[in-house]
Amino acid sequence: MSATSLASIGNAQLKVIGLNPQGFGRASESRVPGKATFKGMDYQRTGMGEKITIVEAITYPQVIGGMDAVAWLIRHHEAQDALPFIRLGTNYLGEVIGLVVVRNLSIDEDRLHPFTGVGRKVEVSAELLHVGSI
Numbered sequence: 001m002s003a004t005s006l007a008s009i010g011n012a013q014l015k016v017i018g019l020n021p022q023g024f025g026r027a028s029e030s031r032v033p034g035k036a037t038f039k040g041m042d043y044q045r046t047g048m049g050e051k052i053t054i055v056e057a058i059t060y061p062q063v064i065g066g067m068d069a070v071a072w073l074i075r076h077h078e079a080q081d082a083l084p085f086i087r088l089g090t091n092y093l094g095e096v097i098g099l100v101v102v103r104n105l106s107i108d109e110d111r112l113h114p115f116t117g118v119g120r121k122v123e124v125s126a127e128l129l130h131v132g133s134i
Contacts, residue, residue, distance in 0.1 A: 007055070009100065009128065010083030012072035014057055019069035019124065024087070025054035051130040053085070053100065059122050062113055066122070070107060073126060077102040082131055100128035 006021050007014040014021045029049030034041045059066030076083055085097040104127035109119025 006088045008084070008086040009055070009102070009126070010072060010076045010081060012069040012076065014055070014069060015066075017064050019057045019059045019066035020064075021055060021057045023054075023056045025056075027052045027054075052103075053097070053128040053130070055124075055126045055128060057124045057126075059124075060120060061118050061122060062116065062120060067118065070122065070124060073102060073105060073124065074107075077105040077126075084134055085128060085130075096134050098130050099132040099134060101131050103127045103129040 004017070005013045005015050007024075012019070028051040031046045031049050032043050033046060034043045036042075057069075059070070061067050080101055082099045082101055085100045086094050087097055089095045104125075106125040108123045110121045110123075112119055
């Protein structure tokens with residue numbers, strides 16, 4: 001991860017100038033099945049389920065680039081690579097979140113440029129499935 005990156009998903013660098021992250025969302029599941037008893041409910045903790053991070057990012061390719069990071073995301077997604085997910089924290093301290101796989105990847109282009117054929121605005125949404133720690 002370079003000094004100007006806000007986050008890194010494998011080789012895909014998310015930066016202010018480039019593929020700019022717009023938001024991060026997290027979701028996880030704790031499995032606690034319950035069974036009715038005469039005294040109420042009996043719950044049993046059986047472990048954690050999936051942990052997911054959603055990354056929303058945007059770039060304007062003709063102005064600030066960023067399509068190299070989009071290409072890396074596509075490549076990692078299609079290869080189902082287990083990637084390190086690093087995120088910039090407070091005081092420029094990077095936090096290694098863990099290993100992730102890009103499970104779902106959505107890329108939307110608006111208003112195609114007449115010379116490049118690439119959208120003037122490219123929006124990316126990536127669903128990262130946490131598969132382990134580093």
